Amino acid sequence: MGRTSHVREKLLEVAFQMIWDHSYGGVSVDQICARADVNKGSFYHYFGSKAELVVAAYEEHWNQRRPELDRLFSAQVPPLERLTKWCESTYERQKEKARKYGHVCGCPYGSIGGEIATQDDRIRAKAEELIARGMKYVETAIAEAQRDRSLPSGDAKRLAEQVYSYVLGAMLRARIENDVEVLRNLAPTVMAIIGARNPAVATA
Amino acid sequence: MGRTSHVREKLLEVAFQMIWDHSYGGVSVDQICARADVNKGSFYHYFGSKAELVVAAYEEHWNQRRPELDRLFSAQVPPLERLTKWCESTYERQKEKARKYGHVCGCPYGSIGGEIATQDDRIRAKAEELIARGMKYVETAIAEAQRDRSLPSGDAKRLAEQVYSYVLGAMLRARIENDVEVLRNLAPTVMAIIGARNPAVATA
């Protein structure tokens, strides 16, 4: 096939989905290989270890996810509306995932990060990095809203961290409670955190 | 020794600490037994499985933690002050844990819940239950603050869920980023979420 074998890509995709669905420790290399229809020897031709595969898989997932985030946080959209749309898309995305997999999966970066934070520093650092990239979108939107006076001035970076903490926590709760409805109305709380005067109006 | 052998209690304590420090999948029954200085056969005399031990260990941890929560949320303390003190104690507790274990450990219930939510329903349900118990303290404080007009009226249960989501998310971030400072100023954001007029004053 092509220069970059589809085998490698298949492993990245399958590994990410299986680990998101279950957990890092709960998914074995054998299972990943079986699902990807790849021999174990091939696996270790492309990746030096399970951890290395996982780091690559999460980076790859980010790359596939990025266009959607760029669209949601497009400069074409008023900054506060970016945030509400992001909240809504989070809910919708989790709802579809839950329908397809039979249970709520939560934030993939948060889940794997929390699981192996104290055990594998490369995976920990990758999770931290991906979360920071997501926070950057939120920070930029907040800073812009402050500049155009739709928000009172404040430390946009700190506010973005708080917003992201809230959303991460809600995703974790949704996973643990296996209830996607936990994520149904994230936006008003996000607005309260960043100090928007009238949460209800911000969506309009 | 006593009727309830200290062996059982030692296993509960050791298992909880090791799993909080690492993860469910990252700690083996053999390791727990070694650390508790107990033979594997004894382990399976007291507990039917690793999962059963863990459920009991988390319940036991709650029981040990409860007096401290009762104290923090004592009716003797004004309701909003309960929340700020709870935030501060969360920070202090994590800081000490981090000092002792060499890294930030985050919320034990959130960590194990997120890890095995989709793999073992008994552990998942226990994590959900313990989180719900914690939320109840927050809900009660919010409801009381609303009653005595230090907060505008609102759905105390929903607000408590939002507060708890935020704190859970911050604990998760602190674990992933291995930085306890993430948890340093939880209270102002909590105040913003529940609609306290002047976050800065609420501590006084």
Next chain:
DNA sequence: AAATTATTTGACCGACCGGTCAAGCTCATC
């Protein structure tokens, strides 16, 4: 003190873990 029960011991189990490897196959290049 005999009988019964609770607890401890450590060897043992098959399954599975992450990872290795030598041998073959495929295919572009010369």
Next chain:
DNA sequence: GATGAGCTTGACCGGTCGGTCAAATAATTT
């Protein structure tokens, strides 16, 4: 069409996993 690099194959490795068990021992009841 020979060469050699890239890729695939599947058997194989030692170690560890959660869990079992029969026999020994300690504690309790009769």
